Amino acid sequence: MKLDTTPSGFALSISGRQILAHSAAAPCFFVGQGNDSIEMHRGRFAIEGRLAERCPLAHAKIDGDTIMLSAAKGQPPRLAVTLEGKALELRSLDSSVNRFWLRVMADRDEHVWGGGEQFSYFDLRGRRFPLWSSEPGVGRDKTTEITFKADAAGQAGGDYYHTNYPQPTYISSARYALHVETSAYSVLDFREGEFHEIEVWSVPESIELFAAPSFVALVETLSARFGRQPPLPxxxxxxxxxxxxxxxxxxxxxxxxxxxxxxxxxxxxxxxxxxxxxxxxxxxxxxxxxxxxxxxxxxxxxxxxxxxxxxxxxYVNPYLCNDGVLFEEAENAGYFVKDASGQTALIDFGEFHCGTVDxxxxxxxxxxxxxxxxxxxxxxxxxxxxxxxxxxxxxxxxxxxxxxxxxxxxxxxxxxxxxxxxxxxxxxxxxxxxxxxxxxxxxxxxxxxxxxxxxxxxxxxxxxxxxxxxxxxxxxxxxxxxxxxxxxxxxxxxxxxxxxxxxxxxxxxxxxxxxxxxxxxxxxxxxxxxxxxxxxxxxxxxxxxxxxxxxxxxxxxxxxxxxxRGLPIQRPLFLHHEDDRRTYGIQDCYLYGRDLLVAPVWQAAQDQRSLYLPSGTDWIHVWTGKSFAGGQEISVAAPLGRPPAFYRADSEFEALFAGLRQV
Amino acid sequence: MKLDTTPSGFALSISGRQILAHSAAAPCFFVGQGNDSIEMHRGRFAIEGRLAERCPLAHAKIDGDTIMLSAAKGQPPRLAVTLEGKALELRSLDSSVNRFWLRVMADRDEHVWGGGEQFSYFDLRGRRFPLWSSEPGVGRDKTTEITFKADAAGQAGGDYYHTNYPQPTYISSARYALHVETSAYSVLDFREGEFHEIEVWSVPESIELFAAPSFVALVETLSARFGRQPPLPxxxxxxxxxxxxxxxxxxxxxxxxxxxxxxxxxxxxxxxxxxxxxxxxxxxxxxxxxxxxxxxxxxxxxxxxxxxxxxxxxYVNPYLCNDGVLFEEAENAGYFVKDASGQTALIDFGEFHCGTVDxxxxxxxxxxxxxxxxxxxxxxxxxxxxxxxxxxxxxxxxxxxxxxxxxxxxxxxxxxxxxxxxxxxxxxxxxxxxxxxxxxxxxxxxxxxxxxxxxxxxxxxxxxxxxxxxxxxxxxxxxxxxxxxxxxxxxxxxxxxxxxxxxxxxxxxxxxxxxxxxxxxxxxxxxxxxxxxxxxxxxxxxxxxxxxxxxxxxxxxxxxxxxxRGLPIQRPLFLHHEDDRRTYGIQDCYLYGRDLLVAPVWQAAQDQRSLYLPSGTDWIHVWTGKSFAGGQEISVAAPLGRPPAFYRADSEFEALFAGLRQV
CATH class of the missing domain: 3.20.20.80 (Glycosidases)
Structure with a gap:
């Protein structure tokens, strides 16, 4: 990570990629104040923010590895940013601040992925969405009858960004990743051409940056950062x-x-x-x-x-119903989350209520x-x-x-x-x-x-x-x-x-x-x-x-x-074909490891499926043994029982894959 | 209007009602910068604001009738506010500013009405809504099947605040009215207990204030301000x-x-x-x-x-279809609104296109x-x-x-x-x-x-x-x-x-x-x-x-x-019963002039209608002649042909109203 001073500010880059560019006229850090209303009903949250202040921190004073940011020269600093290894440690210097924004440089043709477990859009460019764990909704598409009915029955329809598992971390096609270390409500905004904007309803602890020469190396790095799982039993x-x-x-x-x-x-x-x-x-x-x-x-x-x-x-979950025997034991021990009056907070799960073990x-x-x-x-x-x-x-x-x-x-x-x-x-x-x-x-x-x-x-x-x-x-x-x-x-x-x-x-x-x-x-x-x-x-x-x-x-x-290494079993096509940008937006096919490409039939009444085969190798169709050159859009027969799947011609598992025809 | 200086700011009141209270810790003026995306399709607008800055103007310097406002002491002033008669004239001193907010003091039990022609909510307290002339939508209620279908067919369902006729003017139950003189997109926010907030995507020309001892006088004043119509022909x-x-x-x-x-x-x-x-x-x-x-x-x-x-x-409207004869005449004369390339801007009205006369x-x-x-x-x-x-x-x-x-x-x-x-x-x-x-x-x-x-x-x-x-x-x-x-x-x-x-x-x-x-x-x-x-x-x-x-x-x-006098023909009950706060929220009955109270049956399959009769007079039921004391909730028979209507017992038109029984 490299910090350079510029005529009216600074520039920060990692592995040659410029991430932040601050000047008095175009600051990249903002702080402010707001309040919010967050109401929960059966795992769905009505969240409303009300903003009182958003202050561009136009003035930067650099002292070694620390940047002191204020609204203007002569004004008291409101935020301290310190370079610590590959992270920017953030410290609020103003107790009134409870909102934070960061603008990160973007390329017009950049793709971004991540945000935790996202169900609707893999490439998140062009979207602005919150990160808040919730029920994902039923239907999740305001143009469908089911979503409408679920909404009418209790605002349960949801939208594309609702997820059980959000995470304020993204990977950019510019071969870097950014993680916001915070558990506060946050918003990723990838709509602009020139910058991405991160909004947090708190000053986050840090902004972590990761760069690597390849997507594979980047994913390995993130996996090392967040933790790995044991092998399958x-x-x-x-x-x-x-x-x-x-x-x-x-x-x-x-x-x-x-x-x-x-x-x-x-x-x-x-x-x-x-x-x-x-x-x-x-x-x-x-x-x-x-x-x-x-x-x-x-x-x-x-x-x-x-x-x-x-x-x-x-099956188990972190709640105990108030008509069960464990409820009393936990309540007597004071193990439940409390409400404002100090009593056990009961949560409505739909016709029954539970305490939440704290x-x-x-x-x-x-x-x-x-x-x-x-x-x-x-x-x-x-x-x-x-x-x-x-x-x-x-x-x-x-x-x-x-x-x-x-x-x-x-x-x-x-x-x-x-x-x-x-x-x-x-x-x-x-x-x-x-x-x-x-x-x-x-x-x-x-x-x-x-x-x-x-x-x-x-x-x-x-x-x-x-x-x-x-x-x-x-x-x-x-x-x-x-x-x-x-x-x-x-x-x-x-x-x-x-x-x-x-x-x-x-x-x-x-x-x-x-x-x-x-x-x-x-x-x-x-x-x-x-x-x-x-x-x-x-x-x-x-x-x-x-x-x-x-x-x-x-x-x-x-x-x-x-x-x-931390590589996932199911992988986007670009992970092993990063020079083929046509793979960057694909989200209805995946690599199963490096060597198998799977294109599930995901619509009704289909007996064919079209897909794009990444360049750089030939692909063998599992059910016919037919070989296809990579780098082209193809269509294959896909009757029930023959899900479109292809293996690399150079795979060391070729015999195993060929054997699928006999299963 | 009265301006007082306070230890760290100022207070503004009109006829004894405090409207603004500014201190360094709680400023009432804010300016900032943002951009927006406003897209029109058949009279429906997708409006998205993106805020870069919202700066509380914490420092006020008062010089006679002018208040100079800046972010902090020693910082350049960004907004000048001048008292001119019953208005606050506003002048931006910073060319980068294109957002404006004002916080007006509110009482917890205050009611507000106005906002132009509003179709869903008469008392607007508790709501935040934009003021932008548009199609009002079909259904206007996301829980109804018709709204869903209209949305699915082209985002045509609308919401409660969509209106053909918005106006950034409101009347408060505290017997004052506030008008924002601007034609920019604006937002009225009546959700907070302690203040109302006005947002404008521009610095408005002025904030006009009106006070009167009675609602009738206040309405007369507004009518004089905005203009009166000729009598009916x-x-x-x-x-x-x-x-x-x-x-x-x-x-x-x-x-x-x-x-x-x-x-x-x-x-x-x-x-x-x-x-x-x-x-x-x-x-x-x-x-x-x-x-x-x-x-x-x-x-x-x-x-x-x-x-x-x-x-x-x-029938007429301000558009000319491009397959009519007037189109050519207007285009030759250069009378149409132009697109970015200088050509006549054609608007899609659904299967045909028109020019807009400029x-x-x-x-x-x-x-x-x-x-x-x-x-x-x-x-x-x-x-x-x-x-x-x-x-x-x-x-x-x-x-x-x-x-x-x-x-x-x-x-x-x-x-x-x-x-x-x-x-x-x-x-x-x-x-x-x-x-x-x-x-x-x-x-x-x-x-x-x-x-x-x-x-x-x-x-x-x-x-x-x-x-x-x-x-x-x-x-x-x-x-x-x-x-x-x-x-x-x-x-x-x-x-x-x-x-x-x-x-x-x-x-x-x-x-x-x-x-x-x-x-x-x-x-x-x-x-x-x-x-x-x-x-x-x-x-x-x-x-x-x-x-x-x-x-x-x-x-x-x-x-x-x-x-x-500018009094409307149809009037809210409170206009002539301002001491009876139970009338303040009523929006399914109206006074027809001072002397008739009309309670239309607005739901299907009803043969009774409940309504509240304002206090201060007795009310005679038009169809039975029965007298009811004011100040009570009543229910009357309302078969087809007998819309619930009542006249004041003291009306000089009593004979005329009594004659309705023979019509």
Whole structure:
């Protein structure tokens, strides 16, 4: 990083790329004051900012590695910026300041990616969006009927930028990355031609900069910064994790599926804790212990499954329902987040209310890790679980550590991941027992072994369907989350939106080329098609699990590479083709490792799929063996069962890939 | 107005009411810089502001009647504020400034009204909304199916604050009014408890303040400021203006309606210029001359109507279609608004394109007045017309006067009104020939004799139906627009939304108690019920015209009062009951003059209506003669044909009102 003084200011560059250019006429730092209204209803936040001041810090005084910034010469400095290694440490010198803006130099043809897990747009240029963990919305597109109905039913429709996992970090096509170290509400604005603007509702601790000669090296660097996940457990290579929530009947259904040829690595019963019927569908009973009524003799059942090479997985989240037994224990110990009056803050989850265990209280976090996850889950025999939610912390609560809930809100997913990871580590099972999360924030990479893409609608829609999972994998993958997967068939069935056999099959086809194949019955299992509800769907799924297992030697190599270098399993095409700018905007295809290119069919009623093959190599079509030169747009037949996939002609796994034709 | 210095600033009050309180810690003036993107599509504007600076002007230096404001002591002044009579004249001292904010002191229980013609909310406290003339939207409520469909079909749904006629003027329950003299995009923010905030995308010319001991006196003062309209023409008291656009057949249909007992003052044929079929419905041919094919022998027909005491009215707007003959004449004379390349700027009106006559060019304005309105309309025999549109000036055009189109946009409705008014005056027919407009802005009061409420949907919806017309009449009326009326039955029929007999009847009932009864066939006449399409509807309408005529002595008195004092015909309840705060939020009832209280039934399937009767008098129910004490909520029977209406027990028109029972 290099700081140069200029006639009326300074310039900052990293590895030859100019990042900041400050002059009195065009300052790059701004501070100010504002207030806000942030209201939460069922994980959706109505956020409104009211700005009182935005002051360009026009005057810079440079003293060694520190820049003192003020509104004008002779005015008191309001912000100190100190170069510390590859970061700009920021210090507010004015206690009234609670708003911060930074303008970063941009090129007109620059692309930017990242922002956490983004579902709608991979290349974020041209957009301005907030970073605030929340429900992602149902429909997420104001032009669709489902979004309209979800909005009308309770402002639940969402928009393109809503995500369970935001992160104020981006990668630029100019081969640098920028991370804002803050948990405050922030906004990335990539709409302007000449600059990007970062807005933070607080003075951030620092701005970190990363540069590298290649995208691969840049991603490795970010992964080292944010933390790496352990390799996949060996048992996953046995096949898919089958999600059933049918009580004891789940075991019989699993047996039927296996008899139909489905290769299985795990049985995931989120209803292991019992259920609660609601208008949204059957919900779970949030009191985190095995429900012996719904699953009689479960420990014995788990042991029998294990003997067959199949693990049992469950479900947990950071809330405790106030009609469960754990609620009283936690409340007596003072472990819950409090409201303004000092009472346990109850959160409405839709027909039931919960306390939030206060993870800023080390005793409460340790209690959750040990008493719930350790004893009731791991010791009980679980090898994994969905660690759900994490997005619902309101801003009007009081926390044990004294941190402002506005700053704690985005931290919650990472704290929640840590609670889970420490429980797994306490039993020495890191890398062998797993959990998967939808929420996230900066640092979740270090604790959470797998992301899952949250709750898609059970359809092919552009902003809430199958295709959004690819964007989510690519954006989060660039920021150091190597493992991503999704609910096969999607989750949310509302307003008459129902799964079709075609959707189930297309989703299975994609999932076979992701690190984890996992099915889900969805929010309304009885109304919706299940994998075992249609022989053709089941047969197709069985073959996809065989494909997944066939590819396991390759996947194992990718997993070891991820642990060593931090490269995600699913990668944007540009990661290995950075000189081919035509790849920069692609978000409906991905590389599965370096050597496989996967182009899922993500629209209904398609028997062909068009895609662009990156230049620099020839590509072999998996199902025909036909070779295509890179650097061209092609169209291939894509009937059900033949998801468009290609391997590099020079791959060392060529024989394995060629073998797919026989699976 | 009184300016006091305080330890670190100043305080400004008017008639004892403190309006501004400035200190270094809490300044009330702010300036800054920003840019914007304002894109127009068919009268709907996508407006996006991007703020670079908002500087509190913390330091005030007072020199006689001038306040010099700067960011801090020792910094150069950026704004000069000079007290001139009842205004604060503003002068920017910094050419980079293009944003302005003012904080006005507020009381927590204060109510505010005005903002031009507002359709959804009369009391604007708690809201923040822009002032920019535009299409008001179809549905105007994101929770309704129609709004969703209009948005999906082209972002045409709108929101509560969209209006053809904005005006940066408000009246406070603290008995003062504030007007911002600017035509720039501005925002009124009434959300805060302690202050109101005014935002302007320019430094306004001045802030005008008005105070009075009573609301009546305040409204009189505003009317004197903005201009008054002539009294209603005598011919209007003959009955309703019947809107038909059925070519020559219109005359036969009028005869049928008259035979059914309908009292008629005018026949309004907007299709007098010929029609153009489009997907929206039959549109008119925008080339402003009588169409002899559609209306053979029209001059003769008009003369015959006049002999029967019936006037003929037409239609005009400020655009000329590029497939008409006037277009070439105007283009050759250089009368059109130009695009960036200096060519005639063509505006898309949906399947056809038009030039906009440049009213900042005095020759073009005079040409439109004389050649089109004077010769082709007034001299032809028209006694009135709808002077439609005025909201469509884009901001990327060049104007003859050199004014920035961003500043001209909101001025356009007033310029358009002036063109019409001058044409009427040129023939000595002011107050006898009339026109009615939906668009408006500051100063339209001086030129436009009647407002009409624009294009409601043909339904009872909360934000786009019958009830919105009341809010529009009350808000615009307070700002000096004495005459307001609406399309009986509404206008916009889209997405299967069709007029019902009940809607037609409820709308007729309300219109009988407004200064002008005028029907409209709507945008899709053939799909929708017309007044003469159902004998029950026609009979009901005939009776309502008789009620209107019966009330004409009272209406004439109100009209003379309006000319003399500026009081609107339709008034909020609080205007004559200012000590009864329960009236301050009422927007679904109105006073018709001082003596009648009208509570239209504005929802479907109602046979009762609840309302609040203001205190201070007894109220006599028009249809039963029953007396009710003021100061209470009551419910009365409201079957079709008996719109809830009450008169003051002490009215000098008591006999006239009592006579309504026999009509």
């Amino acid at each position: 060996e048992w996953i290579y046995n096949g898919a994790i089958i999600g059933l929530k049918d009580g004891a009947n789940s075991f019989a259904r699993l047996a039927t599926m296996r008899a139909a040829g489905v290769k299985v690595s795990g049985l995931w019963c989120e209803d292991w804790v019992g259920i609660r019927p609601t208008a949204f569908g059957a919900r779970l009973f949030w009191d985190w212990k095995a429900n012996e009524t719904r699953y009689p003799g479960l420990r014995q059942r788990i042991a029998e499954l294990n003997d067959q090479g199949i693990r049992f997985l469950g 993870f800023t209280n080390p005793d409460a976090a340790a209690w959750f890790s040990e008493e719930i996850i350790g004893k009731r889950m791991l010791d009980y025999g679980l090898s994994g679980w969905m660690a759900d939610f994490g997005e619902y912390l309101p801003v009007d609560v009081r926390l044990a550590s004294g941190i402002d809930a506005r700053l704690a809100h985005n931290l919650w997913p990472t704290l929640w991941a840590e609670v889970n990871a420490k429980a797994v580590a306490s039993r020495g099972r890191t890398g062998e027992a797993v959990f998967f999360m939808r929420s996230g924030f900066t640092g979740v990479q270090k604790w959470c072994p797998w992301l899952w893409a949250g709750d898609q609608s059970v359809d092919f829609s552009r902003h809430d369907g199958l295709v959004t999972v690819i964007c989510a994998a690519l954006s989060s993958g660039l920021l150091g989350n190597a493992y991503h997967h999704s609910d096969i068939g999607g989750y949310t069935s509302l307003f008459g939106n129902l799964r079709t056999p075609e959707l189930m099959m297309r989703w299975s086809e994609m999932a076979a080329f992701t690190p984890v194949m996992r099915s889900h019955e969805g929010n309304r299992p009885r109304d919706n098609l299940q994998l075992d509800g249609d022989p053709a769907v089941l047969e197709h799924f069985a073959r996809m699990t065989a494909i997944y297992v066939h590819l396991s030697p390759y996947l194992r190599t990718l997993s070891l590479e991820a642990a060593r | 005598e011919w209007i008291y003959n009955g309703a203006i019947i809107g038909l656009k059925d070519g020559a057949n219109s005359f036969a249909r009028l005869a049928t309606m008259r035979a059914a007992g309908v009292k008629v003052s005018g026949l309004w044929c907007e299709d007098w210029v010929g029609i153009r079929p489009t997907a929206f419905g039959a549109r008119l041919f925008w080339d402003w001359k009588a169409n002899e094919t559609r209306y053979p022998g029209l001059r003769q027909r008009i003369a015959e109507l006049n002999d029967q005491g019936i006037r003929f009215l037409g 009213f900042t060019n005095p020759d073009a304005a005079a040409w439109f007045s004389e050649e089109i309105i004077g010769k082709r309309m007034l001299d032809y025999g028209l006694s009135g017309w709808m002077a439609d549109f005025g909201e469509y000036l884009p901001v990327d055009v060049r104007l003859a006067s050199g004014i920035d189109a961003r500043l001209a946009h909101n001025l356009w409705p007033t310029l358009w009104a002036e063109v019409n008014a001058k044409a009427v005056a040129s023939r000595g027919r002011t107050g006898e020939a009339v026109f009615f407009m939906r668009s408006g802005f500051t100063g339209v009061q001086k030129w436009c004799p009647w407002l009409w409420a624009g294009d409601q949907s043909v339904d009872f919806s909360r934000h786009d139906g019958l009830v919105t017309v009341i809010c529009a009449a009350l808000s615009s009326g307070l700002l000096g627009n004495a005459y307001h009326h609406s399309d009986i039955g509404g206008y916009t029929s889209l997405f299967g939304n069709l007029r019902t007999p009940e809607l037609m009847m409820r709308w007729s009932e309300m219109a009988a108690f407004t200064p002008v009864m005028r029907s409209h066939e709507g945008n899709r006449p053939r799909d929708n019920l017309q007044l003469d399409g159902d004998p029950a509807v026609l009979e009901h309408f005939a009776r309502m015209t008789a009620i209107y005529v019966h009330l004409s002595p009272y209406l004439r008195t109100l009209s003379l009062e309006a000319a003399r």
